[in-house]
Amino acid sequence: MGTGLSWKDRYGPWALVAGASAGIGEAWAREAARRGLNVVLLARRAAPLRRLSGELAERYGVKTIVLPLDLSRADSVEVLARRVRGLEIGLVICNAAAIPVDPFLERGMEEHLAAMNVNVRAPLALAHRLGAPMLARGRGGMVFMASLSASMGTARVVHYAATKAWNRVFAEGLWVEWRKHGVDALACVAGTVDTPGMRASNARSMLGAQSAEAVVRASVAALGKRPSVIPGWGNRISGFFMERLMPRKLMIQLLGGVMERMYPRPDVKGPLSGNRRK
Amino acid sequence: MRPPSMARPGWAGKVKLPEKYGPWAVIAGASQGLGEAWAREAARRGFHVVLVARRGPLLRKLAAEIASTYGVATKVVVQDLEKPGADERILSAALGLDVGLVVYNAAKSLIGPFLDQPLASHRGELAVNCAAPLGLVWHFGRLMKKKGRGGIILMSSLSCGQGSPLVAHYAATKAWNLILAEGLWHEWRPHGVDVLACVAGTVDTPAYRQSRPAADMKPMEPRRVAREGMASLGKRPSVIAGFGNKLSGFAMRRLLPRRLAIGIIGGALKKMYADGPRGKRGASCCG
Ligand SMILES: NC(=O)c1ccc[n+]([C@@H]2O[C@H](COP(=O)([O-])OP(=O)(O)OC[C@H]3O[C@@H](n4cnc5c(N)ncnc54)[C@H](OP(=O)(O)O)[C@@H]3O)[C@@H](O)[C@H]2O)c1
Numbered sequence: 299m300g301t302g303l304s305w306k307d308r309y310g311p312w313a314l315v316a317g318a319s320a321g322i323g324e325a326w327a328r329e330a331a332r333r334g335l336n337v338v339l340l341a342r343r344a345a346p347l348r349r350l351s352g353e354l355a356e357r358y359g360v361k362t363i364v365l366p367l368d369l370s371r372a373d374s375v376e377v378l379a380r381r382v383r384g385l386e387i388g389l390v391i392c393n394a395a396a397i398p399v400d401p402f403l404e405r406g407m408e409e410h411l412a413a414m415n416v417n418v419r420a421p422l423a424l425a426h427r428l429g430a431p432m433l434a435r436g437r438g439g440m441v442f443m444a445s446l447s448a449s450m451g452t453a454r455v456v457h458y459a460a461t462k463a464w465n466r467v468f469a470e471g472l473w474v475e476w477r478k479h480g481v482d483a484l485a486c487v488a489g490t491v492d493t494p495g496m497r498a499s500n501a502r503s504m505l506g507a508q509s510a511e512a513v514v515r516a517s518v519a520a521l522g523k524r525p526s527v528i529p530g531w532g533n534r535i536s537g538f539f540m541e542r543l544m545p546r547k548l549m550i551q552l553l554g555g556v557m558e559r560m561y562p563r564p565d566v567k568g569p570l571s572g573n574r575r576k
Numbered sequence: 577m578r579p580p581s582m583a584r585p586g587w588a589g590k591v592k593l594p595e596k597y598g599p600w601a602v603i604a605g606a607s608q609g610l611g612e613a614w615a616r617e618a619a620r621r622g623f624h625v626v627l628v629a630r631r632g633p634l635l636r637k638l639a640a641e642i643a644s645t646y647g648v649a650t651k652v653v654v655q656d657l658e659k660p661g662a663d664e665r666i667l668s669a670a671l672g673l674d675v676g677l678v679v680y681n682a683a684k685s686l687i688g689p690f691l692d693q694p695l696a697s698h699r700g701e702l703a704v705n706c707a708a709p710l711g712l713v714w715h716f717g718r719l720m721k722k723k724g725r726g727g728i729i730l731m732s733s734l735s736c737g738q739g740s741p742l743v744a745h746y747a748a749t750k751a752w753n754l755i756l757a758e759g760l761w762h763e764w765r766p767h768g769v770d771v772l773a774c775v776a777g778t779v780d781t782p783a784y785r786q787s788r789p790a791a792d793m794k795p796m797e798p799r800r801v802a803r804e805g806m807a808s809l810g811k812r813p814s815v816i817a818g819f820g821n822k823l824s825g826f827a828m829r830r831l832l833p834r835r836l837a838i839g840i841i842g843g844a845l846k847k848m849y850a851d852g853p854r855g856k857r858g859a860s861c862c863g
């Protein structure tokens with residue numbers, strides 16, 4: 299937080315972006331490189347990471363490391379820590395996520411545990427392993443991706459929403475604890491964002507979707523200033539409405555109905571979507 | 577939604593829960609405090625109880641007491657919920673029992689700055705507070721959905737309404753439980769399975785007393801939390817136990833700007849643990 303420090307001095311020289319091969323993570327990697335940070339690019343698929351790495355090196359003249367890694371593995375962050383040993387990482391973007399869209403029981407336990415590893419266990423370990431050196435240096439930033447769908451229980455993405463609630467509350471708690479040590483934690487509470495992941499989910503509507511770049515811009519502006527940010531006016535208004543004005547039970551029912559219409563499953567009965575497609 | 581024949585009026589003019597959901601209740605984290613209160617409340621309502629925790633002697637003593645007081649059957653399962661596969665071992669221990677109610681009450685609560693505890697302890701906290709309930713909810717939920725009846729209660733905490741320093745990770749795990757339960761409430765309602773997040777403020781449990789908080793937080797009696805929780809099952813997705821807690825939950829979540837709420841709870845927790853928590857075991861006393 300040191301006054302007068304440039305963005306690069308505050309969050310550099312290296313950034314690590316988990317989930318950098320597409321969508322919001324890719325946009326974060328570009329933004330970090332544009333601001334002069336070297337970037338560690340992490341995701342499972344090496345090919346898009348290599349493409350991005352070439353682009354960043356050429357356009358912004360920064361160093362990059364391509365780190366293909368599956369965060370659903372229990373030991374992934376240990377592997378990561380070995381690979382980045384010696385690098386001074388000042389910015390960590392915990393963005394990778396498994397996003398199963400289905401009624402809870404349609405996914406097996408294996409898959410739920412994998413989602414927990416990617417969405418919760420990995421950010422927990424990243425915060426611990428990469429947060430400690432930042433606090434020792436007295437500067438740095440860490441962004442956790444949360445979601446508006448985690449304001450309350452949400453049908454079709456029940457477990458995903460729970461993991462996103464974890465990220466939000468975790469980041470906000472760290473924000474207080476780490477601030478006095480010069481390290482900025484931030485929860486980015488995104489609404490619908492137009493990303494490959496979102497498109498692949500076959501949502502029936504992407505009404506009001508933001509661009510990944512807009513989400514990153516809002517996060518950069520909020521980092522160090524507040525514990526959490528909801529990018530976009532429309533999302534802030536609907537967040538206010540959902541969390542503060544509506545009775546919780548009614549809101550869960552309404553949101554559940556919206557989700558069931560957005561992701562219809564003809565074989566699964568839901569109170570609102572019921573037999574709509576039969 | 578549910579066959580009306582099940583809604584036979586019985587005890588105190590109310591539907592008997594074991595008839596509505598199934599005769600056996602599994603209480604995870606039952607050896608003391610709130611878990612003990614859940615076990616007694618379930619037995620008082622007529623459930624046979626499966627008591628799960630690490631300390632066998634405490635569980636056996638409680639089981640004997642419950643059997644003689646309420647005349648229900650009991651079963652003790654000594655199991656560390658931090659261990660991977662705990663959910664499956666409990667499932668097989670309960671094999672053949674018609675389980676109608678699962679209460680997940682166990683929690684590990686690390687108090688203090690996040691980085692003061694080793695990563696391994698935090699992973700343990702995640703295992704007890706999230707991975708184990710995930711497994712139990714999945715396994716028992718599947719059986720209940722098939723039978724078309726059942727109830728599941730997950731414990732959450734007021735501290736998860738926003739980020740909470742000194743219990744940053746614990747509060748996050750409790751947010752996970754709240755949101756998971758609420759989502760399942762909606763998904764499983766049409767199938768006759770009721771899910772509830774029971775959100776507690778400070779509760780007067782051994783863990784709470786052991787942590788010897790400096791400030792008096794007027795903790796609630798465990799029995800009252802369990803009663804209100806049980807009475808709310810099937811009526812709503814989540815309940816904040818206690819009138820005072822409902823008020824402060826309302827203020828924190830709906831009235832105050834989030835940042836201010838985080839500041840207030842941070843201040844309260846700092847005062848509560850002015851010279852750090854003093855208990856040996858982790859305690860959950862973070863309202
Ligand atoms: N899009 C939205 O509407 C929206 C809304 C709210 C919040 N968010 C949050 O924003 C973040 C990014 O979302 P997005 O829409 O950009 O997602 P996306 O397009 O699906 O991209 C997800 C990224 O995470 C990586 N990833 C997934 N599983 C991984 C694993 N096991 N190990 C390593 N990397 C993995 C993916 O790369 P590989 O496939 O190459 O591994 C990809 O780079 C997520 O945390 C999401 O919860 C998104």
Ligand SMILES: NC(=O)c1ccc[n+]([C@@H]2O[C@H](COP(=O)([O-])OP(=O)(O)OC[C@H]3O[C@@H](n4cnc5c(N)ncnc54)[C@H](OP(=O)(O)O)[C@@H]3O)[C@@H](O)[C@H]2O)c1
Nearest residue numbers: 605607608609610629630631657682683731778779781783
């Ligand atoms: N007390 C409060 O002020 C408060 C406030 C809000 C929410 N809550 C919630 O209420 C619940 C109960 O809290 P409490 O204060 O009664 O806690 P507690 O006194 O520490 O009791 C926790 C129970 O869980 C069991 N347990 C803990 N770790 C376990 C493990 N690894 N494997 C198996 N069993 C384990 C303990 O038994 P063993 O030690 O014998 O294993 C004990 O029976 C928790 O979910 C907590 O988050 C409490």
